[in-house]
Amino acid sequence: MATRFDYDDDSVVVIIGSGAGGGTLAQALARKGIDSVVLEAGKRYQMNDIENDEWEMFKKISWLDERITAGPRQLTDTFPGLPAWIVKAVGGSTIHWAGVSLRFQPHEFRSHSELGDIEGANLLDWPITYDELEPYYVKAERHMGVTGESTGMPYHQWNNNFKVLAAGAERIGYKQLRAGPMAINTEEYDERGRCMQAGFCMQGCRFGAKWSTMYSDIPRAEASGHCEVRPRSMALKIEHDDKGRATAVVYADGDGNTHRQRARAVCVAGNSIESPRLLLNSHSSMFPDGLANSSGQVGRNYMTHATSCIFGVMPKPVHMHRGTTFAGIISDEARQDLSRGFAGGYTLEVMSLGVPFFAKFMDPSNAGWGRDITTALDKYDHLSGVWICGEDLPMKENGISLHDTKKDQHGLPVPVVYKGDHPNDAKLRRHGEQQARHCYEAAGAERIFHVPDFPTSHNVGTNRMSERPEDGVVNKWGQAHDIDNLFVSDGSQFTSSGAENPTLTIVALALRQADHIAERMQRNEL
Amino acid sequence: MTTSPKGMPLSRRRFLSLSGQSALVGGLALSAGSLWPRWALAEPDLAAGLLRMGRDIYPHDDIADTYYLTPLEPLLESNRILIADGLADLDRRAQDAHGRRYAEIEQEADRAALLRQVEDGDFFQTVRGTLVVGLYDNSALWEPYFGYEGSSWKQGGYLHRGFNDLVIDWL
Numbered sequence: 001m002a003t004r005f006d007y008d009d010d011s012v013v014v015i016i017g018s019g020a021g022g023g024t025l026a027q028a029l030a031r032k033g034i035d036s037v038v039l040e041a042g043k044r045y046q047m048n049d050i051e052n053d054e055w056e057m058f059k060k061i062s063w064l065d066e067r068i069t070a071g072p073r074q075l076t077d078t079f080p081g082l083p084a085w086i087v088k089a090v091g092g093s094t095i096h097w098a099g100v101s102l103r104f105q106p107h108e109f110r111s112h113s114e115l116g117d118i119e120g121a122n123l124l125d126w127p128i129t130y131d132e133l134e135p136y137y138v139k140a141e142r143h144m145g146v147t148g149e150s151t152g153m154p155y156h157q158w159n160n161n162f163k164v165l166a167a168g169a170e171r172i173g174y175k176q177l178r179a180g181p182m183a184i185n186t187e188e189y190d191e192r193g194r195c196m197q198a199g200f201c202m203q204g205c206r207f208g209a210k211w212s213t214m215y216s217d218i219p220r221a222e223a224s225g226h227c228e229v230r231p232r233s234m235a236l237k238i239e240h241d242d243k244g245r246a247t248a249v250v251y252a253d254g255d256g257n258t259h260r261q262r263a264r265a266v267c268v269a270g271n272s273i274e275s276p277r278l279l280l281n282s283h284s285s286m287f288p289d290g291l292a293n294s295s296g297q298v299g300r301n302y303m304t305h306a307t308s309c310i311f312g313v314m315p316k317p318v319h320m321h322r323g324t325t326f327a328g329i330i331s332d333e334a335r336q337d338l339s340r341g342f343a344g345g346y347t348l349e350v351m352s353l354g355v356p357f358f359a360k361f362m363d364p365s366n367a368g369w370g371r372d373i374t375t376a377l378d379k380y381d382h383l384s385g386v387w388i389c390g391e392d393l394p395m396k397e398n399g400i401s402l403h404d405t406k407k408d409q410h411g412l413p414v415p416v417v418y419k420g421d422h423p424n425d426a427k428l429r430r431h432g433e434q435q436a437r438h439c440y441e442a443a444g445a446e447r448i449f450h451v452p453d454f455p456t457s458h459n460v461g462t463n464r465m466s467e468r469p470e471d472g473v474v475n476k477w478g479q480a481h482d483i484d485n486l487f488v489s490d491g492s493q494f495t496s497s498g499a500e501n502p503t504l505t506i507v508a509l510a511l512r513q514a515d516h517i518a519e520r521m522q523r524n525e526l
Numbered sequence: 527m528t529t530s531p532k533g534m535p536l537s538r539r540r541f542l543s544l545s546g547q548s549a550l551v552g553g554l555a556l557s558a559g560s561l562w563p564r565w566a567l568a569e570p571d572l573a574a575g576l577l578r579m580g581r582d583i584y585p586h587d588d589i590a591d592t593y594y595l596t597p598l599e600p601l602l603e604s605n606r607i608l609i610a611d612g613l614a615d616l617d618r619r620a621q622d623a624h625g626r627r628y629a630e631i632e633q634e635a636d637r638a639a640l641l642r643q644v645e646d647g648d649f650f651q652t653v654r655g656t657l658v659v660g661l662y663d664n665s666a667l668w669e670p671y672f673g674y675e676g677s678s679w680k681q682g683g684y685l686h687r688g689f690n691d692l693v694i695d696w697l
Contacts, residue, residue, distance in 0.1 A: 051677065052676065052677035052678055052679050053676075053677060054663075055659065055663050157689075157690050158690060159689045159690050160688075160689065160690060160691065160692035163690070163692050163694060164692070164694065167694050167697060171697075195683075195685070196679070196682055196683030196684075196685045197683045197684045197685040197689035197690075198678045198679050198682075198683030198684065199678055199683070199684065200677075200678070200679075206679040207679065207683070314696075315696045316692075316695075316696060317673060318692060319673070319675075319688065319689075319692075321674055321675065322675075322678075322684040322687075322688055322689040323684055323689035323690065354674060354676075355662050355668055355672050355674040356659070356662050356663040358662075359584075359658055359661075359662035360658055360659070360662070366645050366646050366650075366651060367642075367645060369583045369584065369641075369645070369654055370582070370583070370585070370638055371585055373584065374584050374585050374586055377584075377586070377662070377672065378586065378672075380672040380673060380674055381672065381673025381674065443694075443697070444696050444697050
């Protein structure tokens with residue numbers, strides 16, 4: 001019998017979102033006997049809903065509510081209504097993520113101390129250090145089943161796609177080539193089976209070999225009796241009392257009925273667009289600029305990584321679609337090295353797309369048609385691809401705001417997602433593209449081409465952590481500076497974007513936040 | 527063209543393909559038209575224009591007409607005026623530049639140049655946006671034409687079916 005909590009039960013923690021942040025937090029709290037209600041905007045899917053089909057899964061699980069892409073970037077033209085490629089379902093974007101589980105590097109927690117002021121950037125140190133987070137990285141790696149030292153699981157064997165990129169990378173002198181760490185089982189781990197190298201990681205893992213809260217954390221939290229997940233429940237507003245403490249979350253269920261769930265504490269984990277949007281939409285007479293926004297930083301400092309894709313046509317068939325989607329990592333350029341002409345670093349990650357998405361993404365500009373396109377598609381099985389995951393700098397202009405007039409199906413203002421490059425981002429991206437081209441040239445590619453940005457899956461920074469309340473939205477525990485029982489539990493806490501995929505760090509922060517919440521509850525502070 | 531051994535029967539069919547030496551000039555030679563969808567036979571002008579356009583946007587010489595026509599058909603219901611007006615506009619441009627209808631221009635480069643003039647418009651992008659999904663999301667074409675094997679979980683993935691079988695012997 002599934003646990004049900006009463007709407008007026010104000011002893012529960014209300015968690016908004018069930019992905020890497022919210023799903024992890026719900027399960028971590030449940031293990032401590034702390035009750036939670038998870039409000040998830042999306043539906044619940046079963047394993048047999050997961051198909052190896054790019055468009056079917058895109059239509060099924062993507063967050064497709066109206067959003068507006070804005071800013072001086074190609075995505076504004078090519079995907080005007082889809083700035084982000086993230087998931088609306090129980091499990092959130094952990095259904096879609098590709099499993100790359102890199103830790104941030106120590107220097108990435110102290111950007112401002114390392115780099116000083118950079119014109120146009122809103123640099124800030126995280127209020128935590130790598131050393132403080134390290135134990136939670138280990139816990140997160142064990143929790144998720146990350147190949148490598150923490151679990152003892154071996155890395156994956158190199159698939160064809162990575163073999164090609166690696167052959168070129170080694171010839172240009174790169175040394176840090178690995179098929180991990182990945183939160184994709186190479187052997188049975190934590191009651192989940194091993195990877196079958198099926199491909200389609202970003203469409204959801206049919207075998208459950210890739211960690212996802214959809215089938216790991218959420219079912220366990222529910223089975224504990226300490227967690228109720230309410231799918232198709234879109235949070236509309238966080239309410240507070242006259243002391244300024246959060247008291248309840250108003251949400252719309254799947255039939256459009258509105259409910260009010262009372263709360264002991266509220267944890268916002270709706271990803272970096274919806275989380276600040278909810279805080280902004282929760283404005284009141286006491287908080288006219290939105291909840292937790294005395295700093296004015298809610299919704300700002302939106303980061304997506306400076307990214308790019310390079311593909312090479314190889315002399316023989318590669319079959320890049322076989323095996324994990326992001327199968328290998330090159331970390332030689334991830335370091336901080338200002339002699340390259342830019343701050344921050346980037347990771348090169350071998351990647352694949354199926355024919356449907358490759359055709360869609362290869363050149364989505366109006367001019368992206370004709371023989372230039374189809375001669376590459378004719379060589380689809382000869383392709384190898386690499387994605388550049390680079391640190392982008394926080395800028396106060398980049399962010400999430402509410403549209404003046406357009407409303408969504410719930411009557412809430414539609415989010416406008418504005419992003420442009422800092423000059424440093426552009427330099428880093430050009431360097432990455434050039435190095436990726438060198439790799440494929442060295443690997444003997446017959447043709448090399450660039451694939452522009454597609455809607456972003458790495459969205460971070462819009463409720464950032466800061467030491468001082470005037471610089472950011474939350475403190476080192478993810479607790480709002482302004483409201484002591486309101487937390488942010490997703491990637492919107494990030495103070496910098498790093499050169500690494502965000503999920504592992506989101507999970508580490510959520511595990512750490514769960515410990516903090518439990519301690520404060522024990523001290524009767526929450 | 528891929529090297530897939532299974533590719534031959536399907537991809538070699540080029541019935542009524544309008545690529546290469548055009549079969550269109552002098553009116554539509556529809557004797558072999560049974561391989562066009564029925565709607566296309568009923569509306570040969572619109573069908574021929576759309577087909578030519580689809581083949582110019584995503585030219586794959588070995589893919590048969592029906593794979594272009596079938597996904598484009600719904601546009602004649604959903605966007606009929608846009609399509610009819612768009613094709614008429616193309617024909618006017620073609621008459622001005624080449625003294626014949628768009629679909630009857632022999633050189634692909636000449637036709638592509640006309641399409642470049644209208645590529646920023648709704649008409650062109652509607653046809654293209656429909657085709658980029660309708661053509662490339664057709665699993666019947668994946669393995670025979672592109673060497674893409676599609677869904678793999680039912681076969682147990684590629685763990686024992688070649689995910690790491692590549693030998694790099696060209697360097």
